[in-house]
Amino acid sequence: MRGQALKGHLDLLLLAILADGARHGYAIIDELRQRSDEAFDLPEGTVYPALHRLQKGGYLSSEWTEVQGRRRRTYRLTESGRGALGEQRLAWNDFTQAMSMVLKGVPWPDTP
């Protein structure tokens, strides 16, 4: 999938994953890939800065942990983050609905 497509919707994805429980970055990438059936296979350079941005915005908190000699930064939804998740999900709903209204009636390409 052309990743550009998720421009503006990455935050929602990350918040959604973290709604399940706290996770570290690498695990988030993994789960995103699994849950989306490989469709979302995001590079680290995409996810880490986004997590930093979300934390800076107060939507996530994080803490360092050490597991078998490997340091991990575990992220957790804040109250504000949970609110943002709800809002963005509603916005996503509105958006897809508006898209399908515009797309409705447009003929599909010939697929014989």
Next chain:
Amino acid sequence: MRGQALKGHLDLLLLAILADGARHGYAIIDELRQRSDEAFDLPEGTVYPALHRLQKGGYLSSEWTEVQGRRRRTYRLTESGRGALGEQRLAWNDFTQAMSMVLKGVPWPDTP
């Protein structure tokens, strides 16, 4: 609607409107607003550059017309544009499906 959301999906919208038949920029904006039930109310500074970009990419052709003293640039889908419409529509489908897979299971906010 926060317009940022359509980042990367504007082209699909424009191609979809033009699949209905040739139109000029202002009319495209109008129809986009109507078909989306006011959700997509795009500023000219968004749409015109996008049309130019699409034409430059070979997806649209255009010609000047004059209607009651007002000059209009009427845009039309090219063959290539029709192909792109099909592709982008499939991509949009894949994208929404992947999104809903990730979103599935995430609890909605309390709405009493």
Next chain:
DNA sequence: ACCTACACTATGTATTACTAGGTGTCAAGA
């Protein structure tokens, strides 16, 4: 005379996903 809708254009800005590089740990295999 003024305002609004119509209709287009150009320039600059902010956001953001991604590229490309870098650091370091650990386990398995050659």
Next chain:
DNA sequence: TCTTGACACCTAGTAATACATAGTGTAGGT
């Protein structure tokens, strides 16, 4: 032992693009 690969993080720079802003001009109504 040395190398590879998975794990795990980071940052600086780039490209794309929606939008803000400002400008040009016509037509029609008040």
